[in-house]
Amino acid sequence: MTTKPQYSRLPGRSGIFVRDSLWMSTDHLLSVRRNPFSESYRRFYFADIQAIVVTELPNSLAPTGLTAAVLFIVTAAALMYTWHPVWASLCALLSLVSFFVSWRSADCACYLQTSVSTEMLPSLRRRVDAAKATALLKAEIERTQGSVSAEVLEMGPPVARTARLATSKPALRHSSGQVHWMAFALMIVRGSISAISLKGAASIPLGIAATIVGTAILLLLILAAIQQRNSDLPVGVRRLVYVTLAFYIASGLASFAVSIYIALQLGPRATSQAMIMENPMLKAYGLVDLIGFLVLGCTGLILMWRHQRSVRTPPPLDLGNGG
Numbered sequence: 001m002t003t004k005p006q007y008s009r010l011p012g013r014s015g016i017f018v019r020d021s022l023w024m025s026t027d028h029l030l031s032v033r034r035n036p037f038s039e040s041y042r043r044f045y046f047a048d049i050q051a052i053v054v055t056e057l058p059n060s061l062a063p064t065g066l067t068a069a070v071l072f073i074v075t076a077a078a079l080m081y082t083w084h085p086v087w088a089s090l091c092a093l094l095s096l097v098s099f100f101v102s103w104r105s106a107d108c109a110c111y112l113q114t115s116v117s118t119e120m121l122p123s124l125r126r127r128v129d130a131a132k133a134t135a136l137l138k139a140e141i142e143r144t145q146g147s148v149s150a151e152v153l154e155m156g157p158p159v160a161r162t163a164r165l166a167t168s169k170p171a172l173r174h175s176s177g178q179v180h181w182m183a184f185a186l187m188i189v190r191g192s193i194s195a196i197s198l199k200g201a202a203s204i205p206l207g208i209a210a211t212i213v214g215t216a217i218l219l220l221l222i223l224a225a226i227q228q229r230n231s232d233l234p235v236g237v238r239r240l241v242y243v244t245l246a247f248y249i250a251s252g253l254a255s256f257a258v259s260i261y262i263a264l265q266l267g268p269r270a271t272s273q274a275m276i277m278e279n280p281m282l283k284a285y286g287l288v289d290l291i292g293f294l295v296l297g298c299t300g301l302i303l304m305w306r307h308q309r310s311v312r313t314p315p316p317l318d319l320g321n322g323g
Contacts, residue, residue: 010136012121014106017226022133029112031121032187044118046144051113051310052137054130055145057106068249075256082260090215091252096221110134160203163277175231177304183220184304185302187244187297189213194290198283201267212249237303243317244296251289259286 007023007030014020022164024028031042072095079088110124117177124130193210221244228238 009265010123010133012123012126012133014104014122014125022121022123022138027144029137031119031123033122044142046137048114049112051143052114052134053111053113054127054134055109055111056127057108062102062105062107064103065098069098069102071249071253072098075253080109084152087256094218135290175227175233177228177233179220179224179227179306180233180237180300180304182242182302183217183224183241184297186213186217186220187293187300187302190217191290191297194286194293197294198286198290218248221248233287233305234307237300237307240296240300240303244300247292247296251292254285254288 007025010022010024012022018033018035021032021034023032027046029046031046033040053147072091076088076091076095079085079091086215104126106125108125108130110121112119112121112129124133190210190213193206193213197206197210221241225245227302228241231238
């Protein structure tokens with residue numbers, strides 16, 4: 001009767017929908033990737049591991065995320081002060097998302113070298129976790145292979161192995177970009193709603209529709225920014241997602257500023273919705289909002305269409321009898 005191997009979990013974890021983790025047994029390392037529908041495993045025996053390389057990466061996302069979290073918190077407090085609890089709750093939720101993204105942003109990349117391949121360990125994306133995990137792995141590898149003297153380490157690895165480690169890059173994951181398609185298409189819908197409102201046909205149902213579509217766009221953009229990491233999507237599409245997120249945040253802050261300005265300007269005179277909608281500042285904001293959503297949405301759809309054409313597989317050749 002054979003007993004199942006006992007595993008202890010190593011520090012580090014990555015992903016939200018697709019989660020990576022490392023588990024250590026007595027003689028091997030197990031890399032686990034889970035998604036809502038399946039699981040995959042990779043086993044690396046300690047006797048076959050030749051090197052573990054940890055590379056520091058510049059982490060510009062952390063300060064940006066913290067700054068965005070602070071701005072969202074300040075905006076939420078201002079919205080609560082002006083009796084806008086729904087928008088305040090949304091801004092508070094976005095501040096938590098921004099803080100989580102900045103906290104979990106990668107600042108290193110870890111690679112495991114064997115005699116046949118070099119594999120990236122996605123779960124070790126934080127230097128603190130990588131240092132703890134490599135220390136535990138080093139102890140187990142030395143217990144299996146024996147310790148290496150300082151003279152051997154000073155000689156360095158073979159040139160071929162060093163070149164292979166230096167030039168190895170993680171394989172890009174294919175992404176169909178369905179979330180990107182939906183986000184950019186809804187941006188055109190949101191721009192069309194702004195165009196209808198700008199012509200003077202504003203109404204409560206139209207405002208509710210704009211809020212629902214805008215919230216869906218924001219959630220899809222956040223999901224697209226997460227899914228496009230380490231994917232084969234073009235750089236232009238990935239950058240456009242970040243630009244659109246920045247525009248969306250700027251548009252929300254501008255809407256809040258315009259509302260405060262109109263409230264202070266009109267004061268008790270704001271007795272009807274028509275008087276508010278005819279304000280020049282609100283019309284200028286609506287025009288900029290309309291142009292931004294339409295331009296970014298159309299640009300995103302064009303870039304996605306070009307990407308789909310570039311990766312489309314041609315049909316099989318029909319040589320016929322005379323070929």
